Amino acid sequence: MGSIKVTLKDGVEKEYPEGITPQEILEDIGGRLKKEALAARINGKVIDLKAPLKENVQLSFVDFKDPEGEKIYRHSTSHVLAQAVQRLDREAKLGIGPAITDGFYYDFDLSESFSPEDLEKVEEEMNKIIKEDLPVQRKELSREEALDLFKKRGEDYKVELIEELPPGETISCYEQGEFVDLCAGPHVPSTGKIKSIKLLNLAGAYWRGEERNPMLQRIYGTSFPKKSHLEEYLQRLEEAKKRDHRKLGRELDLFSLHEEAPGFPFFHPPGMTIIEELLGFWREHHEKAGYQEIQTPIILNRKLWEQSGHWDHYKENMYFTSIDESDYAIKPMNCPGVMLVYNTKMHSYRDLPLRIAELGLVHRHELSGTLHGLMRVRCFTQDDAHIFMLPSQVKGEIKNILDLVDYFYKVFGFQYRVELSTRPEKAMGSEEMWNMATSALREVLEENSIEYKVNEGEGAFYGPKIDFILQDCLKREWQCGTIQLDFQMPEKFDLFYIGEDGQKHRPVMIHRVVYGAIERFFALLIEHYAGAFPLWLAPVQAVFLPIADRHLSYAREKAELLKEEGLRVEIDDRNEKVGYKIREAQVKKIPYMLVVGDKEMESDQVAVRKREEGDLGPQGLEEFLEQAKKERKPDINLP
């Protein structure tokens, strides 16, 4: 047996006998890592601490602070969860149990369903397993051995997974005590490495996410190496829930939802003010970007939907009605209406690109279980636009939209993620068309060095798309902006333009939205700002707080001046103490409070109190107005 050279992170080279494990090296070098290391990284690859080293390597250790370490830690916790569940119910069959953002889950198939009380018992059992500090052992097996092992254990789902592993793939499993799970690893060296665990919730989940498969029971949980970190995390969750747009929407009187209209939101005056500001901002920038606005009807004849392909591809999401004995549908998308507008006149190649925008109200029959406040509703306003262009203009137009979306999201301070979705199973058009369209999107993303994830088979039925994804207060992801390339619709509606050669040509079309759905974007904004909207969006921008009745007329006079400047101003003329009025204005998250009493009347000033900063002292009305006007610009915070 020879020896190997191990280069540690700090550049130190050490010689060890071949077959030494990272664990043993830790024993040798000691220090903080000895306690905190969860796995090792050799030549960039993460492996078990117990994996023997066979050649010269660059070695570093992975702890919880390392994203890979966090993942391993949570993944190992999911194994402990599965072990606990099987201890409590021998019949429980294992699904899958991966680490996810901030935690993990494990899916189980069992005859009786879990109750929230069961979770406590499971948690108790998990703590026992942790206390037992069972060594976690990796084993590599042949396909036959693996099939045999999991068949014997009655793990039908694992057997299914093994059968689908590509030939030649190393099959490994991890054992801890009586428990064994099919798993690629790596894992922590023993269950005692895990410290603080918490099971969070229960849910049903289809096996492998497919509706025709049996529904398994999923347990979500999380774990941390320190109890205080777990507690902080739970605290953060509680804080995040306070930002929930459904809660703030009610408290701030922005909107409401009613049993009488599930999924169809009602907007109240303060909510409408915000929406109108969002739309005003949108119109301003779309006009600048060369868009023209139209409006098309909500109800359109069946024939149109047959022509567009929606009747075949989107029927289960549509609402229908009949008028004078003919069939009509409520529009789930705006495009077919736009097609009719395009075809009302001849177009020259000189007219292209033609950018036609529509703030279109669409209705879709979403499954009842998917409705979620304003985030997922059954009717929503898309800030839609359809761009008709020459094939040579496609990339330029997509680039323009990428820039527009980026500008909009930056104005609100949103971080976003980009996805490219490709051809779905149920698609119109030829493979070649799809490939061409998909690579066009891909190229623009790459040319503009935008990071993106590919979402295979998730495109629209008429073309591939680029999606822009935002997160809500609980880090749930919501698709907002989207750019969809469409070679189908122009074909279906026989769109053409007259080219330089005097002949008819087919234009290319893009569907795109920036906000996505106004409702969803609004909801995300509520959570993003925790209800404390910047001045330009705030339903009430400033409130006068007169100290006593004798200051009322002064407040009215000054308020009038601000209103003339277009500010949204109110006066709290109730017979209450200032402290009371301040509290109320603060709870309503009004950006500015203007306290007026004897002193202010005498000096012809207002005492300005800012929502975030508190008392700013007395100012002349002009000074305040100047500041307010600055803050009225949506992009005030942009460089």
Place this chain on the structure above:
RNA sequence: GCCGACGUAGCUCAAUGGCAGAGCAGCUGAUUUGUAAUCAGCAGGUUACCAGUUCGAGUCUGGUCGUCGGCUCCA
């Protein structure tokens, strides 16, 4: 749509199978107030809805609707 939980006053929440209650908000009155809640009084309910069990149901059972957490779907 599927799995699970939940549904009491506008909101937040109480009430062993035995008279449906509190705080906040609302209304009325008093107080004229200086940087996050003045005091008093009044009113507020078909306990989501429909059946059933029971002498008696907010509470137990079944169904419907809705909401919440997921799955699936999607802006």
